[in-house]
Amino acid sequence: MFVGLDDTDSLSGGCTTYLASLMMDKLGLFGDSEPEDDASLPKNRKFVNYPHLIRLNPNIPYKTRGNGAIAFWVPDGMVDKARELVFKFVAGQARLDEENTNPGIAFVRDYSKLMLLENLYKKAVSEHVTLREVEKIAYEIGAEIYGFNNGRGVIGALSSIGATLCDDHTFELLAYRLKKNYGLEKKIDIDSVRNMNKRMFPKVFDSIDPQTGQLLLTPKGYDPVFCGIRGESAQEVNRAWNMIKIQEEIERIQIFVSNQATDAHLREKKIKQIKPYDCVTVKGVVSKKPTTIQGGHVLFGLQDDSSSIECAAYEPTGEFRDEVKKLIVGDVIRVSGGIGKHTTTINLEKLEILQLAENTKKISPLCCDKSMSSAGRNKGYKCKKCGRRLGPEVAIIRKTKRKAKLGLYVVPPRARRHLTKPPHRPG
Numbered sequence: 108m109f110v111g112l113d114d115t116d117s118l119s120g121g122c123t124t125y126l127a128s129l130m131m132d133k134l135g136l137f138g139d140s141e142p143e144d145d146a147s148l149p150k151n152r153k154f155v156n157y158p159h160l161i162r163l164n165p166n167i168p169y170k171t172r173g174n175g176a177i178a179f180w181v182p183d184g185m186v187d188k189a190r191e192l193v194f195k196f197v198a199g200q201a202r203l204d205e206e207n208t209n210p211g212i213a214f215v216r217d218y219s220k221l222m223l224l225e226n227l228y229k230k231a232v233s234e235h236v237t238l239r240e241v242e243k244i245a246y247e248i249g250a251e252i253y254g255f256n257n258g259r260g261v262i263g264a265l266s267s268i269g270a271t272l273c274d275d276h277t278f279e280l281l282a283y284r285l286k287k288n289y290g291l292e293k294k295i296d297i298d299s300v301r302n303m304n305k306r307m308f309p310k311v312f313d314s315i316d317p318q319t320g321q322l323l324l325t326p327k328g329y330d331p332v333f334c335g336i337r338g339e340s341a342q343e344v345n346r347a348w349n350m351i352k353i354q355e356e357i358e359r360i361q362i363f364v365s366n367q368a369t370d371a372h373l374r375e376k377k378i379k380q381i382k383p384y385d386c387v388t389v390k391g392v393v394s395k396k397p398t399t400i401q402g403g404h405v406l407f408g409l410q411d412d413s414s415s416i417e418c419a420a421y422e423p424t425g426e427f428r429d430e431v432k433k434l435i436v437g438d439v440i441r442v443s444g445g446i447g448k449h450t451t452t453i454n455l456e457k458l459e460i461l462q463l464a465e466n467t468k469k470i471s472p473l474c475c476d477k478s479m480s481s482a483g484r485n486k487g488y489k490c491k492k493c494g495r496r497l498g499p500e501v502a503i504i505r506k507t508k509r510k511a512k513l514g515l516y517v518v519p520p521r522a523r524r525h526l527t528k529p530p531h532r533p534g
C-alpha cells in the first residue's frame with residue numbers, strides 16, 4: 108500500500124516529515140533496508156525503501172511553509188498496522204486545533220491505475236489543482252482519502268504518491284531535536300559544517316550560502332527539525348552527517364528521497380498560456396529595460412510571439428539582481444519562475460541569457476573641431492560656432508561593450524525554492 112500524508116504541520120511547530128519518521132520506525136521500515144520482494148510493486152518504483160519528501164507547487168497561497176508532502180510504501184503484511192498508525196498519529200500529533208492545519212491522508216492499494224496519479228502529481232507540482240479534481244481521481248482509482256478541517260491536505264497527500272522519482276531525484280537527511288529544545292538556539296560547530304562543505308560539495312549541497320556564509324542546513328523557527336542535509340545519494344548525506352559536530356542531543360534522523368532541487372515544477376509555456384499560480388519557463392526577448400524600484404526590486408519586460416509580461420527579481424534574490432540589471436532591450440533570454448494570483452508578473456528563480464543584443468550609442472558628429480550639439484529630439488545637430496545644421500541621420504553609431512554574459516544565472520541558495528535546481532546540478 109502507498110500512503111500519502113500532507114499538511115500535518117502548522118506554523119507553531121509540528122512537521123509532517125517527523126510524523127512519517129516516527130511511523131517508519133514503528134513499522135520497522137528503516138530507510139537503508141532493501142525493499143521487500145513484492146511482485147505487485149510497479150517497476151518504476153525503485154525508492155520504496157525510503158519515505159518520499161515531495162515538494163508541490165510553491166506558489167499556492169494556502170500552503171504551510173515549504174508545501175512538502177510525504178509518501179511511503181508499506182509491504183502487504185503491514186497494511187492494517189500502517190493504516191491504524193496513520194490515523195492514530197495524525198489524530199494525536201497533527202495540530203488539528205490550528206485553523207491553518209488541514210491534514211490529508213491517502214491510501215492506494217490498487218496499483219493498476221498509478222499512471223493517473225503520476226499525471227496528478229505532475230500537475231500539482233507545477234499548477235493549481237482543486238480539491239474536486241483530486242476527489243474525482245481518488246474515486247476513479249479506488250484510493251481512500253481522508254481530509255481534516257477544510258480537507259485541502261488530501262491534494263498533497265494523493266498527489267505525492269504519484270511522484271515516482273525515477274527520473275531526477277535528490278536525498279535529504281533530516282535530524283530531529285528533543286522536544287525540550289524546540290525553539291531554543293541550535294548549537295552546531297560552524298567550522299565542522301564548513302569543512303564538511305569543502306569536502307562534500309557538490310555531492311552534498313545547500314549547506315552554506317557562498318556569498319553570505321549563512322548556514323542553510325539549520326532552518327529557523329519552532330520546529331522539530333534540527334538540520335537537513337541535502338545531497339545526491341543516501342550514502343553521501345549520511346557521510347556528511349557524520350562530519351558535522353552538533354552540541355545537543357538529537358532524537359532521531361531520517362533519510363528521505365525527494366524531488367527537491369530538480370526543477371520538477373517548471374513547465375515551458377508561452378506567455379499567453381500562463382495561469383495563476385503556475386511555475387513556468389518562458390523564452391522571449393527583453394522588451395522593457397530593467398528598472399530598480401523602491402525596496403530594491405528589479406523589474407523588466409519580456410515578450411514572446413504570444414504576448415508580453417513583467418519579470419521581477421525581488422530584493423531577497425541579492426546578487427542575482429546584478430545580472431538582471433545588465434539586460435537591455437533585444438536580449439534573447441529564457442526565464443523561470445513563479446506566478447502569483449495575477450498573471451502579470453513572473454517572480455524569477457532563473458535567468459538564462461541566450462543571445463545578447465548590440466548595445467549602441469549615438470555620438471554627435473564633429474564640426475569646427477568640436478562635437479555638434481543636439482538641435483532637439485530627433486531634430487539633428489547644430490554647430491554653435493559656425494551655425495551649421497545637419498539632420499539626425501549623420502549621427503555616428505558606436506557599439507559599446509556589453510557587461511552581460513551568456514549563461515545561466517540562478518538565485519542564491521538562501522533565496523531559492525526547495526524545487527529549484529542549483530546551477531551545479533546536471534540532474
Ligand SMILES: [Zn+2]
Binds near residue numbers: 474493495
Ligand atoms: Zn561648425
